[in-house]
Amino acid sequence: MCRFWLILLTALFSISAVAAKQSSYRLTDFYPGTNPARLQGKSDSVELSIPLAHASKVDEAILHLRLVASMALIKERSIVTVRFNQAAIGQIALDGSQPEVFASVRIPNSLWRGGFNSLSFSASQHYDRQCTDGTAPELWSELDLYSSRLEVSHQTSVNNPVLADLSGFLAPGIGGVDAITLFSHSSALNDNINRQVLPVVSQALALRRQYAPLQVRHSQWQLPQAEQWNESWDEAQKEQYQHSAFYVGKDARQAPLHVVVGTKAQLSDILTAAESDAIDTAYLSLKAVPAFMVEEEVIVPAHLRLVVSGNDEQQVMAAAKTLLAMDDALNQDDAVKALEEGAHPQQNEVLAAQYLLADNTYSFADIGSSDIVFYSADDHRYDLNFRLPADFYVPESARAELSLDFGYGAGMGLGSVMNVMVNGKLIHGLTFDNAQGQSYRSYRLDIPARLLKGGSNSITFAVTIRSPLPGLQCGEVPSSHLLFQLANRSTLTLPEAGQVSLLPDLQLLAKTGHPYTAQGNTELNVYLTDSDMLDGALTFVGKLAQAAHVPLANVTVHQGLADYQAEAKNLVFGTPDSLPQDLFAQWNLSISKTQRWPYRLINDLRIKADVVRDEYQVIEIENQPSLKLGGYLEQVSSLGNMAVMTAMATEKGQSAIIAAQNAKILNARIDDITSLTLWGQLNGDFFAWEDSKAPLIAMQVAERKTLGNAEDLWLEIRLWLSSHPWAWLAALVAVILLLSLLLHLMLKRRNAKLEDEWKQ
Amino acid sequence: MDASGQLLAALGIIMLMLVAVSLSELQSQLRQLFRVLVLVMGIALTLRYIFWRGLYTLTADDYLSLLCVWLLFAAELYAAFTHIIGCIVNASPLTRPLLDIEETDPSKLPTVDVLVPSYNEDEEILETTLRAALNLQYPSERFTVHLLDDGGTDAKVNQTNQKAAAAALSRRQSLQALCARLGVTYRTRPKNEFAKAGNVNYALGHTHGDLVVILDADHVPTADFLRRTVPWMIKDEKVFLVQTPHFMANPDPIERNYFSAFERMPSENDMFYGTIQKGLDYWSSSFFCGSAAVIRRKHLDEVDGLSGQSITEDAETALDLHALGYRSVYVDRPMVSGLAPETFDGFIVQRMRWAQGMTQILLLKKPYANKGLHWYQRLGYMSSILFWLFPFARIVFLLMPLAYLVFGLQVYHASLLEIVAFTLPHLIGTYMVSTMLFGRTRWPLVSELYELLQCVFTFRALVKVFRNPHKPSFVVTPKGDTLEKDFISPLSGPFYILFVVLMLGMVVGGVRWWTDPLTRDLTSVVMLWNLFNLVLMLGIFSVLIERKQVRSQPRLPAQDNVTMLDKTRRLFQAKLRDISANGARIIVAEPIEWQVGDQVTLQGWSEATQRLVLLPARVTAAQSGPKDAIVRLKFNPQTEQQHREVVGFTLGDSRRWVSFQRRRTRPMPFWQGMSHILKVSVVPPLTHALNFLILLTKKFNKEKTNV
CATH class of the missing domain: 2.60.120.260 (Galactose-binding domain-like)
Incomplete structure (x- = not known):
């Protein structure tokens, strides 16, 4: 008996020490x-x-x-x-x-x-x-x-893990979980758990990774088959086996934990009665699954299991959303029951917490900055990072304003300066030339709002502190007394802005997740032509949530393209054989059975827009000139080891298609593209790659369209005119000509009338 | 559309304007259409600029900057508004045919009273004017000339100041004798009420002609004045006014002291009478300018004569009559020559009166809301009135660069690209429109110079009017002053201060440009603006040096062929080079032996009397060469008849004025105008500086002596 308990304790505590890596x-x-x-x-x-x-x-x-x-x-x-x-x-x-x-x-x-x-x-x-x-x-x-x-x-190394430790497991850095498996009771994509809950769970886990990639795998548990039972096991042992982590394969065991998602009824196969009874509403738990041992032999190792469950699918979804929204540090238990569903989490509120909104004033403290203090002679730097909505649009004359409270101490030497940069562009410099030090209150700086962009922005305070010159050979003035302070009550005021973006734009997608994170209740449809692509789809959806720093719009996974809505926001994962040709009807390229490639050599490669022809024009994307192409070549070939991602603007957002030769290659390529090195290189609207180092091709194939709400009619008109300058000019000239003709005729008529009067 | 797109669009419009301006100068049926096209495009650029300014650039970091921002915008709004209504007013200048009374039965011609109001002008000037009036080609029984003497009223003659009373009486008697000699009716009145308007109204009560001609004391009519104007009165009973241009026989102080280009450069009058009045005439809005006009008494009586609420009673009366539905006519032929003020302060006095008077009309008569006026007449009057509010805008434009350069106030929130995309096209468009409308009658930058000279003084005068519209009183413009030596105008003080301030702006701006690289773009633009003001200011110093005026009468070019008869009764062929009321310069076609003091006779065709006249003269200078000789003559009339013939010959021919105007009415490219200003601006500041040093030295020596 003691031996039994010793073994049990060993099995339980063994979870706290997974094999060293x-x-x-x-x-x-x-x-x-x-x-x-x-x-x-x-x-x-x-x-x-x-x-x-x-x-x-x-x-x-x-x-x-x-x-x-x-x-x-x-x-x-x-x-x-x-x-x-x-x-x-x-x-x-x-x-x-x-x-x-x-x-x-x-x-x-x-x-x-x-x-x-x-x-x-x-x-x-x-x-x-x-x-x-x-x-x-x-x-x-x-x-x-x-x-x-x-x-x-x-x-x-976590003893007695609780839900608060979840972030610790998934945190970026050495030892962080970079691959995780989600288990559900079936692999069918018409199962609502798989279609709707798994994407939420995937996002919840990816957001805990912050910026580091997370490979998400999906698998189903299957009850042990007859041949898996050992004849020498008694019923208790068989029950133990069934309640162990038997379904977790070798690959999944690389991570210290796995996730099971399902209703109480579905999970009853693998949970103990006590665990099952605990599920009476939306339920989350993080518990160790003890090892299954027979006579001191570990048959099924212990593993940590995160359970996302509820009485029905709605409660499972509520539990998943709770997992998405909760701050782990506040949950010191190993289980949580979400009692009230409510309106959760509304994207507006989440977005407001994550983004700075137009026409508002934020203190540095609001943005998460403490008082900045620099000591001693050195080149110091502080980056005030903040995020703006991806579709942040302002007129060119708009200004943001910094109001700074800062000061520097006495004794600054020659060359002590403060430079202020916005997204790398210098906007202001100040020399610390007062030997007695100086303090500034509400020091105003105007920032041209065109320097700000959707997604991450950074205001850099580069402060160089130098000691005064000693005046002696080999003399040196200590610099520990030299001080610069920037108070976090300094403010940033943003101008009014509309919500407008130019799509398709994979770079914007990579930086912000736009347009799949737009406010409101719009849906993101994920289409898989092969259910084996679910791994890649979940990984990709998680990465998008990381890019946006907020969850995506309601995500639904669809099997096949029967429900495909061309004008909605879509992500399509498929193979060339499974993608119909008419899916690409509006595009210059096609990744279906017959491929249409917009080869660069077919099209004019001139960068400077000296000549604008009907079929092409040059568009610049952030100093990276790329080409809009009109010519293409149709051919039949395989994609080999590469994957291709392309996007097209739709009425409500953007449709992106990711294709590879088969599901396995596609999942592998998704892992590559969600890596830190390659994700940041996403560009244009046509992207091909075969490893995680660099793309094969990044191009702009389709013309960009504006999408969004300019907030007011006037801004919308300006945006339209901005996109169609020649149309504006032509219309203006036509109006001027017409008006001039009309006025000329009126003047002429009056002139004739006057002449008639004096001829009488 | 973003700034770069706007820039492209603006460039396109400017290119179109350039083409349209060129086509509008061709003699074709479509030239008027192209003219209108230029105006519409120019107005579009201006409106675009104003909208952009108003919607996107009116922000400030502090209240002082906000005040400056709004002041500057208000000045720009004013400039844009006056420019736009100026475009409308001058869109289609009307050129009327030249009519003549010769087809009318003389017995059916209306009777005319020619009124010459006077207030202590030089008798010699009056005499010339009266003689010219008597030379009018009109049935003598149908017109009467009246001298209205306000210097010799009963009140003046009987005032308590004995000396002044005696002077008034002496003047009265002298003028009465003059009138008797000439055959002109002398009139005066009991009291000096309501200045010139009151003087004329009193005379209207004692005269009975169908038409009234009002001539200022120095306004000499040519003989064909009534011939050309009365037919318009006969043609239409509803016409209450026929106005003709005021032709200035002498340069104003600016033309004389600065440009020395009186004969080459169109004068300020040329712009108003040669272009603007024609535009107003098209819109039935040409107004009475106080002189050189014929007025229908019947209609004048309906408004009880000349209005007296403002000190520009002429324009006020015209407004009242326009509001009653009567019409005005403008005949674009110079048939009255007058004198411009000789000194700068005389010039300022005149301009202050006009500015105050027009502002009084704005405040008291409110032409913009006058229901009797058509919309185009309201525009016409507002165009003429609002022009006089230029001091507000000019002072703002002068000082705003300093607000930024010296005080660092953010008066203009725009990037360099936006300034190039919006401001520059507006300025270019405005300039192109102004050149098209006024290019022949106004050289580049001359208007800016005139405004700069007047703005300081006129601003103060306007502020007084706004405080109390009823307060300004009529001040007669001094005319006929002679300047015996060169001197610095006593009105120079404010300009020295402005010059120092502008220079300070340049220095501080330079320091700012050097030390603040982030704002270098904006500093450069503002410094250019300040430099422009400074260049104009340099030009002003030339104007402030009053130059010696040796001639008692202004001299104008002439081209007549004449015959000279010397004391030996020998005839010489000669050609006039210039002529004045009391002399001429001729080129004799052969060598002569005349001496100074010799009596000669000039024989020439007099358009005024329609016959050859013999004018006795005395040689005042003679320079004979191998082939010809240049001779200066002073006319020496002995009889009344000869006096009238001299006046008729020298000042009675309107063709001389037409020819003179045509000679100097020519366009000048912008850069040529700018280089001309620069050329004449270099030396005068040095003269001022030298004068200042001399004054300082004298003061220092005086103090030393006293010690």
Whole structure:
């Protein structure tokens, strides 16, 4: 008996320690700048951010570094200090006689924490034992971030997991779950659980990944077949087996948890009676499924299971929406019952929380910024990030306004400045030239609203603080007293704006998820020509939610194209054989059995629009010139290993079609495109790729159309005119000619009348 | 449409305007259509600009900037509005045929009273005017000339100031003698009430002619004045006014001191009488300008004579009569020559009176709401009246660049692209329209110069009128002053201040341009604007140097062939080069031996008397060459008949004025006009600076001596 309990306890607690995993990362994965990272001057530093999922525990982490130092450096006075979360963990001597340095530094486990960890390299470099000219060009070293690696041994470590730990499991970073399997009781796409609930769950999990990709798989549980039973098992053991995670395959076990979605009745096959009885309304739980062991042999390992259930399909949907909306940190239990459905979560409210809305004033605190303080001489930078609705449209003359409360302390040296940039464009500079320091209140800056765009925006405060010149050779003024502060009561005021966008635009889709996140109750229809494509569809839908930072419109998955509505918002996943030709009737290309490719060489490749012909014109997309093409070639061929994504504007939004040769290739390509490297390269309205590194082709094939509500008739008229300038001019000239003719005739008539009078 | 699209559209419109302007200058049946096309396109650009300004650029960060933003916009609205109604008024200038009374039975001709109101003008000027009036080609029994002496009224003669009373009496007696000698009726009145209007109204009560001609004291009619004007009165009983142009025989202070181009450049009068009055005439809105006009007494009596509410009683009377449904006629032939003010302050006095008077009409008579006027007549009057509110706008345009350059106030919220897309086409369009309408009668930038000169003083005068519309009193414009030496006008002070302020703006603007690269675009545009003002200001310094005027009578070009008879009774063929009321310059076709002081006789055809006349003259200068000789003559009439013949010969021929006007009525390209202004603007500021230094030195020496 004791042995039984010992085994049970072992089985239960074993969930808390899933097998350790080894990961190796290049340091370039954590550095947004260019490689190598150069450390220039007497003193310089570079900082990397290493994310660690909250639910992960690091067993061992070693940095393998490669540096190249200048030959001018002297060993005794040239050191690179490695710090991890501000603690020094290693020092590397730089010796000019041996420029290339390899070093390994162990990162103590105790320094790791969930979230972002700071890894910094601070160089102190000298070419002489006496004083050194800090600006000497020979004072440099370079850290080869590509060759340098971080080897981490980590494991998921959560004791007695509760729903609050869910974000920790899915958090981006080392150890975070990057692939997860959703189980439902069938794989049929006409099942409402699969059609409507799984996309919600997929989004809920992807949003917890924030920006990191999440591969979503779907599978169904099947009750054990007769041949799976061991004849030596008794009924209790068989029941244990059925209530274990027997249905979780090897691939699914790579992640520390899986998800089951279904009604109480459906889940009764795999849940224990107690667990099943607990389901009396919309229900969520995160519990360990104990291992199934027979005589100390683990037949089915333990696994963590997230249950999304309810008495009926509506309650399952309510539970899924609860999962989507809830803040995990507030749920310290392992189970939650959602009692009241209500209006949840209305996209307007969610959007309002995520986006800044036009014609409003937000303090930096509202946007999530604390007071910004910079100390010491250095090049400091703060990015105020915020999101605007994807269809944010303003007239060209519109202005946003920054009202800043900031100040700098006394003693600033020459070259101390503050530059303000909006999305990389400089809008203002200020020199800190008051030796006594200065404080500003309501310092107003006008931002041309055309610098703002839908999706992510950034206002950068680049503050350079310099010590005053010492005036002595080898003298140095300490800079710890130098201070800059920007108060978070500073405000950003946005102008009035309409809701208008130009579609199709895959770049906008990648950055914002638009137009699938539009406000209102519009639906997103996802069509699969093969039910095996559900994995890819769920992964893609999750990625779109990540891009938008909010859930998508009501998503419904359809089997086949029988219900296809051409004018709605659609995502179509299919193979060339299964996509009908008439689906592409309005397009210049076709990815059906007979393909229509708008080859670039068929069409004029001139970038400058010196000549505009009927069949083509040049459209620029954010300084990336691309071509609208008119010519195409029809052919019959396979897509091979590549996938193709194309989009077309519809009355209500956009239809996007993703095609690959078969479901397996399509799912693999979806995993590629949702990766960090390739997703950001989405562009144009025709995109082909076969790996996660770079696209094969990105083009603009169709003419863009405006979509949206300009908020008022006047703005709408301006938008139409903006899209049709020559029509406007022609109409104006026609009106002028007509008016002139009319006036001329009237004047002439009066003239004749006057002449008649004096002839009498 | 975004700014780049707007720029494209505007460029397209400007290209079309260029083509249409060229086609409107061709002699074809469609030229009027192209003219209208240019006007419509120009108005479209202006309206587009105003809408854009009003809808998208009127924002400010602080109240002071907001005030400046609205002031600037108000000035632009004013400019745009006056430009647009100016386009409408001048869309189709009317050219009437030249009529003559010769086909009318003389017994059926209406009787005419020629009234010459006077208030202490020089007797010599009066004498010339009266003699010219007597030379009018009209049956002598059907017209009477009256001198209305307001300087010798009973009130003046009997005033308590003995010296002034004696002077008034002396003047009265002198003028009475003059009238008796000439055969002109002398009139005066008991009191000096309501200035010139009252003077004329009093005379109207004591005269009985069917028609009334009013001539200012210095306004000399040519002999054909009544011949050309009376037929319009006969043709239509509803005509209450036939107005003719005021031709100025001498340059105004600006023309003389600045341009020295009186003979080459069209004058301000040419623009008003040569273009605007013709436009007003098309819309039956040409109004009475106080002189050089024939008025029907019957209609004048209906409004109790000349109105006296404003100090521009002439325009006011015309408005009243237009409102009663009567018509006016404008005959575009210069048949009355007058004198422009000689000095800058005389010029300012005159302009202030006109500005105040027209503003009084706006405030007291409200022509925009006058139900008796047709809509086009209201536009016509508003066009003429609103022009005089230019000081408000001109001062704003002058000082606004400084608000930004010196004080950093954001007076104009627009990007450089937007300025190029909206503002520039509007300016170009306005300029093209103005050139088309007034190019022949107004050189580039001359209007801006005139406005700049007047704005400071006229602004103060207008403010007084707005405070109390009934307050301004009539001030007679000084005429016939002679300037014995060059001097700096005493009115220069405000312009020195403005110059310093504009220079400060340039310096501070330069510093701003250098130190603030982010706003460099806008600073550059505003500095260009300020530079434009500064260049005009430099030109003003030339005007403020009053130049010596050696001639007592203005001299105008002439081309007549004449015959000279010297004391030896020998005849010489000669050609007139110029002529004035009391002399001439001739080119004799052969060498001569005349000396200064020699008596000669000039024989020539007098259009006024329709016969050859013999005019005695004295040689005042002679320069003989191998082939010809240049001689200066001073006429020396001995008898009354000879006096009249001199006046008739020199000032009685309207063809001289027509020819003179045609010579100087020519278009000038913008850049040529600009370079002309720059050329004449360089030296005068140095003269001012030198004068200032001299004054300082004198003051310093005086103080030193006192110590």
